[in-house]
Amino acid sequence: MGTCVIYDIIIVGAGPAGLTAALYAARFRRSALVLHDGTPRAGYIPLSRNVPGHEDGIAGAELLERMTRHAEASGAHLVEARVTAATRAEGLFHLTDADGVVRSARAVILATGVAMNKPPLDEEVHQAALDAHVLGYCPICDGFEHTGQRIAVLGCDISGAKEALFLSGYSDDVTLVPQRNVDLNPDERRDLERAGIHILTDPVTRFEPTGREMRLHCEGRAAPLAFDVLYPALGSRPRNALAQQLGLEIEAAGTLATSSPFGTPIPGLYCAGDVVEGLDQISVAMGHGAVAATKAHNWLRERDGETAQAVLGAE
Ligand SMILES: Cc1cc2nc3c(=O)[nH]c(=O)nc-3n(C[C@H](O)[C@H](O)[C@H](O)COP(=O)(O)OP(=O)(O)OC[C@H]3O[C@@H](n4cnc5c(N)ncnc54)[C@H](O)[C@@H]3O)c2cc1C
Incomplete structure (x- = not known):
């Protein structure tokens, strides 16, 4: 296989979860390698x-750089x-990258x-809309x-309804906009209407973010509707392929068990961050x-007989 180094811990991912894990692992004096695809x-x-601790705010890129x-x-x-x-x-775990390089670790x-899942916008236009705060993905x-x-929420279904109801705690002007169809049952409609949320029935045909607002062109309407911000409630795809390959059970939403930062049925395997079911x-x-x-x-200390239990032979 041509592997020469066996790391104590390999971490896949260099977001807030992976970089925190790397910091801790390194400070435990473990050989720690982070593999990430940028x-x-x-x-x-x-x-x-x-x-917490950044009262003036911090950009994601700066936070990642510092971490x-x-x-x-x-x-x-x-x-x-x-x-x-x-x-x-x-x-041992063996991780193969896109160039065929294999790296191995004990944990x-x-x-x-x-x-x-994003609305159909070019990457550059999408980022400019995020930077102008006319597009958002995280009401929390x-x-x-x-x-x-x-405020507009894209997606006239149960996910969109939940997001719109949450956002109605911030504004009396919340509109639910269909990407394609309206898929709400009578109870959901009633709850939304009670909360004063407008429900549009005309699907969006074009998204036009400007530096100040998000304009939505909808089927059958001559003029676009303007909002200060659009939150797409289109869901997400957990990046769980490696977990599946290692044999971890995947939940209905595609995420991994909430207990998986603490350990998984596979000895030496742990999961962290958004890929785990919970608050992203x-x-x-x-x-x-x-x-x-x-x-x-x-876990590595235990295997190496370095815990008090192992050293003292205590139960
Ligand atoms: C627009 C926007 C605004 C947000 N604002 C906030 C906010 O203000 N506050 C807040 O708390 N949260 C916010 N979030 C959510 C926040 O970004 C996530 O909760 C956070 O990034 C989760 O961290 P993570 O480390 O789990 O995943 P990520 O940050 O997504 O990192 C995942 C890592 O895994 C790597 N990776 C995945 N698969 C592979 C592979 N096969 N091989 C190699 N590398 C791989 C990627 O390269 C990446 O390094 C926001 C999200 C968005 C989209």
Whole structure:
């Protein structure tokens, strides 16, 4: 196989979860390698205002840069490589990247995040809309900044309804807009109407973000509708392929069990961040990363007979 180094811990992912895991693992004096393909969702964040300790906000890119420096200064190594295959044999994990390079470790932390479903916008236009705060993906993160504004939610189904109801806590002007069809049952409609949420029936044919607002061109309407912000509620695709290859059970939503930062049925395998079922937030991803690295470290100590139980022979 041509493998020469066996790492204590390989972490797949260099978002907030993976970089926190790397920091902890390195500070436990473990040989820690981070493999990442340069596509963290955190990199989309123009300015996050709910990362504790950053009262003036911090851009996702800056946060990742700082976290990378911190992990590297503590001894973690980062390599940009897309991992395409993961196997486990005789107590070792083997990760193969897109160039066919195989790297091995005794423990693995998967912090691969999720890919979000986006409206049809060119990448550049999409990022400019995020930067102008006329497009958002995380009401929990930045609904507060849109208090009292004209808010649109894309997706006339149960996910869109939940997001619109949540956002009605910030504004009386919330509109649910269908991407294609309206798929709401009478109870959902009633709840939305009670909350004062407008329900449009004409699907959006074109998204036109400007530096100040999001214009939505809808079928059968001559003029576009203008909103201060649009939140697509189109769901996301957990990046769970490696977890599946290693034999982890995937939940209906595609995510991994909430307990997986603490350990999985596969000895030495831990998961952290958005790929785990739960609140997709930076602070949660960081917490998962810390838990996963500590659990992995202690698991390795146990295997190496370095815990009090192993040394003293206590039960
Ligand atoms: C526009 C936007 C704004 C947001 N604002 C906020 C906010 O203000 N506050 C907040 O708390 N949260 C916010 N979020 C959510 C936040 O970005 C995520 O919760 C956070 O990034 C999760 O961290 P993570 O490490 O789990 O995943 P990610 O940040 O997505 O990182 C995943 C990592 O895995 C790597 N990867 C995946 N698969 C592979 C593979 N096969 N091989 C190699 N590498 C791989 C990627 O390259 C990446 O490095 C926002 C999200 C978006 C999209």
